Amino acid sequence: MFITVINALNEGFLQTLKLFAVTLVGALPLGLVISFGSMCRFGPLRWLTRTLVWIVRGTPLMLQLIVIFYVPGFILPQNPWAVTDGRFWAAAVAFILNYACYFSEIFRGGVQGVPVGQQEAGQVLGMTRSQIFFKVTLLQMIKRIVPPMSNEIITLVKDTAIARMIAWQELIYAGYAFLKGSHGLAGLYWPLLFTGLYYLLFNGLLTLLFGWMEKKMSYFRS
């Protein structure tokens, strides 16, 4: 019995990790792009980006999942998500968009928090605009955003559980299945409680990683 449950939980955890990794890979660059948009000097683009951020941050992720996954099928003759792994990709799109918007605000805060003097110093040294951005601003911004980013990323690990809203079978789903009846077992409490251990261990690893990153970057004393 123990082996059956652990195998099923491992399978669920793998799906959780998959969604976590794909979201991170997609949302980090997209967040940077969105943060540029919201800092853009061209008014309409800035206004458009900030409205997008407002909508995405202002509505529940659960609702966004439902809209992204089901609504195309209401309008189109065939639902584009009705393919193998469609549920996963719908969830990934929702999570990437959602987290990119949160990340973008952290990036914006990080970029704007770098003192103007740093950019002026770059100009004095004859650096080009892009050199100043990548070698001065971005580098110092990364150091500043590690603590708030670690918060968001740890939240993301646990938020993946929301994907069960569209029946994506992640870790919580796998644990819950043994309460409802699965693999010939039913009414088991402990698999659901046991999933907590997976999240705890994984987030512990992430915490260590972020602590290490902070230490690595402590040579910037700005």
Place this chain on the structure above:
Amino acid sequence: MKKVLSVLLAITLLALGLTACGSAGSDLEYVQDKGTLVVGITDFAPMDYQDADGNWIGFDADMAKAFAEELGVKVQFQIIEWDNKAFELEGKTIDVVWNGMTLTDKVKAAMDCSNPYCNNQQIVIVKADVADQYQTKESVKDLKFAVEDSSAGQEQAVLLGAKNVTPVLDQATALNEVKAGTADAAIIDSLMAGAMVGEGTGYADLTYTVGLNDEMYGVGFRKGSDLVEKLNDFFKKTYADGTMMRIAEQYGVQASIIEQK
């Protein structure tokens, strides 16, 4: 991006407002064109559940396989969140809900349903050590109930006149509330209770007492789907030639099967 989102939102509202209008074109042709019948299920013994190798079996699962064969398409079982079943149908992420679904007024309003094929009952579940006191409808009325949200059990709780009713995620959670002592009683399907409650199950300390109603299971399709007629004919054919009964006996539900004519 913002425009796309607002258009999407507007269309959602529109779609929700216009659920009554049927879809254009034949649902049968749509399914045959794409070559698969996607069957929406939950893990629900003895209707749809997995064998040791992970294959979907059960009375409903086996009937669905036979029906797909009749249509000349492949069958694909898709686990869904039960609350979202109408969403899944209209969003075309599944083609049929075939999972021991009680034909309630709510279900019949949300989808087009087949003829009933199986009898069921909503019954009260309590802890086994107090079961003696709760053998009549009158005696259970004032208990604290947990029921699956938007289920037939919830409707029965209302009809019973129970005042303290908590809607929970699903029938298993309702059982769990009783086991955990956060509710006194649950109301669930008798076919499910037979498989999940009592000695030798995960809920050995629970038992069932009074039956509240008689009801029937049906299969749900998108509104206006021509697959309904197709399935009704299939039910008649398989009942007449004995196939349906043979499958029912395999899963121990033969006593509940309704004659198809």
